[in-house]
Amino acid sequence: MTDTAIEAADLTLAYGRRREPALRGCSFRLATGRVCALVGPNGAGKSTLLALAAGLLRPTSGRLAVLGTTPAAARPRVAYVAQDKPLHPGLSVAETLRLGAELNAGSWDAALAAQVAADGELDPGARVRSLSGGQRTRLALALALGKRAELLLLDEPMADLDPLARNRLMGTLMAEAAEHGTTVVMSSHIIGELADACDHLLLVSGGRVRLGGGIDDLVHAHALVTGTGRVADLARHTVVESRATGRGLTALIRTDGPVDPAWDVEEPSLEELLLAHLRAPDAPALITPGTTPTRAVAA
Ligand SMILES: Nc1ncnc2c1ncn2[C@@H]1O[C@H](COP(=O)(O)OP(=O)(O)OP(=O)(O)O)[C@@H](O)[C@H]1O
Incomplete structure (x- = not known):
């Protein structure tokens, strides 16, 4: 067991040799059990940082540890909801949840995933391609919560939800995180939403960490x-x-x-x-x- 969810030392990521690094020399530590707001202007490097922690990108230089191991090794214990909420468009809502259950056998919380989907009145037979942006987001969050991961990496998870759905889903997320000690890292541009939910802050700007620590x-x-x-x-x-x-x-x-x-x-x-x-x-x-x-x- 580790008490550190994410630890970065001099973490740098350039998307191409000629490009300016999207992240440069980032160093910080996030303890487990924290709910961390990831904030910064457009293009700051927030999505890049989340994708690195999810093991989808490899650092150009520097080190990154997730749950005490490499991001790739930590993947079964991590749920990542990308900004564009990628899902299989041809699957139905019910098939998507069934796939979540199959891919996460042993840890899958079917009741929670079903509840998150049902709260948004998602038709179990509806194809993903026919869902609205907000409905797709809800399904992606149902998958992430159902996985019962130790670390949730959420890239602007509430961006296209209506205010009531946003409020309720945030409540579910916070209650689940508190009950299970889940670490959450959540990027958002809505500071009010983060101030209510988060106890930790990472402010990234120009690819660098400007502020990191407990909000208080x-x-x-x-x-x-x-x-x-x-x-x-x-x-x-x-x-x-x-x-x-x-x-x-x-x-x-x-x-x-x-x-x-x-x-x-x-x-x-x-x-x-x-x-x-x-x-x-x-x-x-x-x-x-x-x-x-x-x-x-x-x-
Ligand atoms: N796949 C990619 N290929 C090349 N450059 C990229 C790629 N993804 C992001 N970038 C660049 O990396 C930088 C950081 O982008 P990133 O998406 O991490 O920012 P962000 O903080 O998440 O922004 P936003 O708030 O707009 O979502 C930007 O300059 C962006 O143009």
């Missing part, structure tokens, strides 16, 4: 300060982003010690933290203690 730890490491002072007055801290506002200056800082009481200090919301880092891609990265790779993988 990352939020506590920052402060949103407002005042009439100058940016230079905040020099002892790391200023991630600063803006002139009606009240003078507002800055998101990574604190190094107490902040001068001349500033109004608030804890940022997750959204404020993420938006500031997305607007300031050159701000120094922060990977919190305990979420850096261990020596075994880094070596």
